[in-house]
Amino acid sequence: MKHQDILKQYVAMRQSLEAERSQIQARLREIDAALGAAQPALAAVSPAVTPSVSVKRANGPGRPKGSKGNLSPEGRAALVAAQKARWAKFRATRKGAPAPAAPAAPAAPAAAAKPALSRKG
8 A cells, every 4th residue: 555655646746746847837938928029139139149148158257358367477387398398399300300208207116026926825
């Protein structure tokens, strides 16, 4: 009998949610009708996106148009150094000279340093 109680609760919950959905849809239709008078003016500006949305997405909230993010002097110096290294490598390979050697990776630990497995049980 517990199964029937759960089923009744489910049906009641589903009916309640469907009623709420229809109320929300009716309210959305009312809002759409109220905004309907303003739609032609907005469509002339941008048919796909309203101006407030496009400004927020293009420039981020609170960021004026055309502004760029701040970069620390150290970060900028690191980017400049990396770009110079890339160009130096490119120019060296283009002239036929060998490319500058990249910094060596740290050596892997020796295999002999690992303890041997014993067959003792």
